[in-house]
Amino acid sequence: MNKYVCKKSCIYRFTIFLILCFSFILSLHAQYPANYQYTLLPEKVIDEILNASSGELAWRHIVELAPYTRPRYDAEFTGNLRETDYILGKLKEYGLDYSLEIVGKTRTWRGLKGVLQEISPGNEKLADFEEVPEMLVEGSQPAELEAQLIWVGDGSQEFFVRNSDAIKGKIIVTSSYPAMVHARAIGAGAAGTISFYSPRPMIDPIQIPNLSVSGGGFAFLLPPREGIILRDRLMRGEKITVRVKVESKSEQVDLQVPQCIIAGRDTSAGEIILTAHLFEGYVKMGANDNMSGSAVILEVAHALNELIKSGKINRPERTIRFLWVPEFSGTIPWVNLHLQKVKKALCNINLDMVGLNLRANRSFFCLHRSGFSTAHYVNDVVESYMRFVGETNVEGITDELGRRGFAKRIVAPTGTDDPFYYRILSLHGSSDNAVFNDWSINVPGVKLITWPDNYYHTSEDNPDKCDPTQLKRALFITAASVYTIASADDKMANRILSEMLAGASVRLGIQMAKAADMVHKADVSGLQNAYKRAVYNLEGVAMAEKAAMDKITQLSVNPAVLKAISTSQQSVDVILQTHLAALREMMTTKAQEYGIKAVDMTPGETEKRAAKIVPVPTEKALTMGYGGERKYISALSSDFLATHSYYGIVNTSEAAGLADGKRNLLQIKKMVDAQFEEESPLQDIINYFAVLKEAGLMKY
Numbered sequence: 001m002n003k004y005v006c007k008k009s010c011i012y013r014f015t016i017f018l019i020l021c022f023s024f025i026l027s028l029h030a031q032y033p034a035n036y037q038y039t040l041l042p043e044k045v046i047d048e049i050l051n052a053s054s055g056e057l058a059w060r061h062i063v064e065l066a067p068y069t070r071p072r073y074d075a076e077f078t079g080n081l082r083e084t085d086y087i088l089g090k091l092k093e094y095g096l097d098y099s100l101e102i103v104g105k106t107r108t109w110r111g112l113k114g115v116l117q118e119i120s121p122g123n124e125k126l127a128d129f130e131e132v133p134e135m136l137v138e139g140s141q142p143a144e145l146e147a148q149l150i151w152v153g154d155g156s157q158e159f160f161v162r163n164s165d166a167i168k169g170k171i172i173v174t175s176s177y178p179a180m181v182h183a184r185a186i187g188a189g190a191a192g193t194i195s196f197y198s199p200r201p202m203i204d205p206i207q208i209p210n211l212s213v214s215g216g217g218f219a220f221l222l223p224p225r226e227g228i229i230l231r232d233r234l235m236r237g238e239k240i241t242v243r244v245k246v247e248s249k250s251e252q253v254d255l256q257v258p259q260c261i262i263a264g265r266d267t268s269a270g271e272i273i274l275t276a277h278l279f280e281g282y283v284k285m286g287a288n289d290n291m292s293g294s295a296v297i298l299e300v301a302h303a304l305n306e307l308i309k310s311g312k313i314n315r316p317e318r319t320i321r322f323l324w325v326p327e328f329s330g331t332i333p334w335v336n337l338h339l340q341k342v343k344k345a346l347c348n349i350n351l352d353m354v355g356l357n358l359r360a361n362r363s364f365f366c367l368h369r370s371g372f373s374t375a376h377y378v379n380d381v382v383e384s385y386m387r388f389v390g391e392t393n394v395e396g397i398t399d400e401l402g403r404r405g406f407a408k409r410i411v412a413p414t415g416t417d418d419p420f421y422y423r424i425l426s427l428h429g430s431s432d433n434a435v436f437n438d439w440s441i442n443v444p445g446v447k448l449i450t451w452p453d454n455y456y457h458t459s460e461d462n463p464d465k466c467d468p469t470q471l472k473r474a475l476f477i478t479a480a481s482v483y484t485i486a487s488a489d490d491k492m493a494n495r496i497l498s499e500m501l502a503g504a505s506v507r508l509g510i511q512m513a514k515a516a517d518m519v520h521k522a523d524v525s526g527l528q529n530a531y532k533r534a535v536y537n538l539e540g541v542a543m544a545e546k547a548a549m550d551k552i553t554q555l556s557v558n559p560a561v562l563k564a565i566s567t568s569q570q571s572v573d574v575i576l577q578t579h580l581a582a583l584r585e586m587m588t589t590k591a592q593e594y595g596i597k598a599v600d601m602t603p604g605e606t607e608k609r610a611a612k613i614v615p616v617p618t619e620k621a622l623t624m625g626y627g628g629e630r631k632y633i634s635a636l637s638s639d640f641l642a643t644h645s646y647y648g649i650v651n652t653s654e655a656a657g658l659a660d661g662k663r664n665l666l667q668i669k670k671m672v673d674a675q676f677e678e679e680s681p682l683q684d685i686i687n688y689f690a691v692l693k694e695a696g697l698m699k700y
Contacts, residue, residue: 037391037407040384040484040495048312049479052303055412055472061090061295062355062471063463066287069133071111077251083278083291087258087298087324094302095309098260103333106253106326108282109212111136113247116194116220119146120241126194126230127220134208134459136246137178138283140192140218143246147171147191151234155181160188171242173234178221182213192244193219196227200454207458210284218246253282255330257323262305264319264486270344270554271319272482273443274300275432276351277327286461288453290327292355296471297322300479316486318346331432335441336625342436343622346554347378348445349482350433354474355466356450359418365474368447371427372540372671373657374437375548376444377555380500381484385477386422393420393473410476415469426675427654439657440626444551448474485555493556494564497549501568504545505575511541511674512579519586524594531587531599533679535580540674542576543667606682607666613700615689616661621697629656632695646688650676655685659698665689 039046065083076082084100091098114129114136129136148170152159155174160167168189174181178195185193199209201224213219222230233240258278261271276293280286301322307313325331335342347370356363367386369379392408411417427437433445450470455461488496515534522530546569552561584598591598603611624632633641649655651672658668665685672680692698 037388039388039480040381040492040499041480045313045483046480048307049303049483050410050476052307053472053475053479054299054303055415055468055470055475057302058292058295058299058355058471058475059412059414059463059466059468061086061298062287062291062466065291065294066285066461066463068462069285069459071130071133072282077110077253081253081256081279081282083294084256084258084324087278087294090298091258091260091301094305096260096301096305097263098258101257101259101334102254103257103330103337104255106255106329107250108253109138109140109248110251111138111140111248111283113245114140114218114220115243115245117243118240119243121238126226126242127222132208132459133283134210135221136248137182137193137195137219137221138210138212138281139214140220140246140248141216142248143192143218143244145191146241146243149173149194149230149234149240149242151231152181152185155184157184160184164188171244173227173230175227175231178211178219179213182217182219183215186215186217190217192217194222194227194230195219196222196224196231198224198458203454204458204460207455207460210457210459218244255326255333257325257330257334259321259323260301261322262301262308262316262320262486264316266317267319269318270346271321271341272486273321273323273342273345273348273436274351274478274482275323275325275331275348277331277432278324279326279330284457286456287463287466288356288450288461289353289456290351292353292450292466292471292474293351293448294324296351296354296475296478297324299471299475300482303475303479304483313483314487316483317489318486320482320486321345325432327432328435331435332626335435339441339623339625342441342443345436345443346485347376348433348436348443349378349382349478350431350436350445350447351449351474351478352431352433352447353449353451353453353456355471356453357416357465357467358421358450358470359416360467361450361452361454361465363450363452364421364423365470366423366425366447366449366451368425368428368433368449370433370437370444370446371651371654371657372544372547372675373439373654374442374444375544376551377496377500377548378444378446378481378485379548380503381496382446382448382477382481383424383503384499385480386424389473389477390420390422395419410469410473412468412472415467415472417469420473427651435626437653437657438626439653439655439659440621440624440628442657448478488555490556490558490561493552493558493561496555497552497561497564497568500545500549500552501571504542504549504568504572507545508538508541508572508575508579511538512583515579515583516586519583519590522590524596527587527590527594527596528599531583532601533673534583535601536670537674538576538579538583540667540670540672542572543663543671544674545572603666606686610665610669610682610686611667613665613686613689614661614663615659615665615692615698615700617656617659618697618699621692624697629692629695629697632697633691636691636694640694641691644687644691644694646684646691648684649680649688650678651680652688655680655688656692656698659689
């Protein structure tokens with residue numbers, strides 16, 4: 001095909017695309033009011049789920065589970081932890097099919113007593129573990145002594161070297177993060193540490209963070225307000241002596257995973273797994289983090305079970321599993337123990353910190369989508385309900401310039417009646433969805449979270465920060481999303497596919513805007529790299545969108561659905577080619593401005609080599625369980641690893657997870673790079689797969 005025909009064909013396709021888009025916009029304007037919103041489930045089912053969603057009950061669970069941070073009781077270390085018993089009791093009360101699974105054991109530090117008492121020149125208790133457990137820093141060792149305080153500022157290493165004689169036997173006082181300073185202090189012969197470090201002192205001067213120290217000695221944390229007073233006294237030259245009594249021990253704890261299921265009609269059709277961490281260690285306790293997530297999935301189970309039993313909604317085709325886990329420490333062994341069952345799961349929806357009062361905290365309810373290696377329709381399903389709540393719970397304006405209230409009011413009787421602030425964001429780990437998304441498991445996991453949260457991991461993460469309305473909305477979004485997937489038939493599969501195509505159009509449009517910006521900003525020396533990266537990013541997004549559409553076959557293999565998948569994927573290709581043609585015009589214009597030749601996209605030698613490598617995971621990789629690759633890679637020779645460096649890869653799990661026996665390494669690079677600002681060097685990707693091959697985890 002000559003250049004003229006090719007260019008004419010591109011212009012023709014672009015024109016047709018614009019006509020279709022314009023026609024679609026006109027038809028929307030003609031048929032629907034500006035505030036038109038919809039859901040995937042029928043309105044009757046939506047109303048039933050809304051009526052069964054109680055923000056008040058969820059808030060009450062938070063109050064029962066974490067009214068405040070407290071020392072644990074002896075009985076919790078010989079039987080079930082209090083939170084476990086509460087969840088099990090509620091599951092029994094709600095008539096759910098529940099069980100408790102012990103997936104291992106761990107050890108935890110346990111504080112018993114911690115009193116910091118000024119004895120000279122005054123007589124004042126400065127800290128007491130019984131009153132505020134966060135005041136005694138996790139890891140503190142038993143002690144009983146009297147010692148003088150010494151102000152060390154930010155506790156730099158140079159300070160301890162210069163003042164080693166003055167520090168011995170003293171208790172240091174610092175404003176810095178205690179772990180590092182404490183280690184320096186103990187190394188210099190100090191008896192212990194007092195810190196008033198806080199990540200947010202200007203927001204909340206009385207909050208105390210959940211922190212830990214190691215290496216012996218003890219450490220206390222004071223609220224910034226109180227710590228500043230102590231600092232000023234020392235800086236004025238006061239000689240302050242304190243008495244310290246600390247009692248602590250190490251306890252063994254079972255890794256307890258309460259769970260329940262709502263059985264589907266076809267128990268072989270795979271599961272949808274809901275997770276929330278009931279424990280984040282055994283010292284830290286928090287209302288929003290994460291009794292809120294635990295409370296919400298408890299009420300999701302309650303609501304759906306009652307609706308099914310009463311006949312108000314049909315029993316879903318697929319099973320819904322609910323897990324209350326110790327974060328990571330319980331999730332990983334549970335997944336590894338049930339590896340074959342987990343690998344058949346359709347997806348994971350993880351709730352981590354979902355109850356915060358959004359307006360009061362300038363926060364948003366965020367959906368973090370799964371990565372491209374686990375591209376999946378769960379992302380668009382959850383996003384559709386987020387958008388529905390967001391667009392119907394905001395005050396709008398009509399065409400007649402009159403005000404209207406919430407179009408579909410989702411407000412708890414005792415909660416706020418604020419608008420719903422939400423964001424749709426890309427892949428993010430740091431919670432249990434990361435376990436499912438890991439390439440060794442390869443189950444799509446999304447995360448729901450309220451962020452920012454100015455109180456998480458502190459003494460002030462209490463129930464008063466949570467809002468029944470936000471809990472009700474989180475409950476509804478989760479319940480509607482999971483029921484949509486669990487009950488999906490041929491018709492719903494097509495409906496979800498339509499939602500995915502609409503979302504793909506938007507996401508490709510956003511990526512096109514970024515690509516155009518990269519080209520426009522490029523200087524004469526950077527145009528080549530900027531344009532290539534922009535093209536690769538667009539191609540990477542398109543590949544991910546089409547991969548997600550393939551997953552619709554989990555819901556239906558009806559020939560009509562398969563044809564719709566193919567048609568939708570072809571539509572993505574048309575959109576991609578339209579964007580690429582427009583981007584090439586931008587690049588050509590830019591090159592002409594600089595007086596240089598247009599960018600040549602002919603692959604280089606490294607790219608040609610990468611394009612010939614099509615990796616596929618071995619049986620060992622498919623059965624190794626979470627984190628298994630570390631064992632195999634660490635067994636390789638140091639010489640081999642030294643000559644196959646891969647540390648420039650932004651996310652190795654994403655890279656490995658994209659290996660499906662169809663994609664080559666150049667395509668994998670494009671899909672990795674499209675997700676992250678930093679580019680992963682192609683040679684590093686080649687090296688990484690060579691390492692995985694040497695470890696017996698990939699073949700090609």
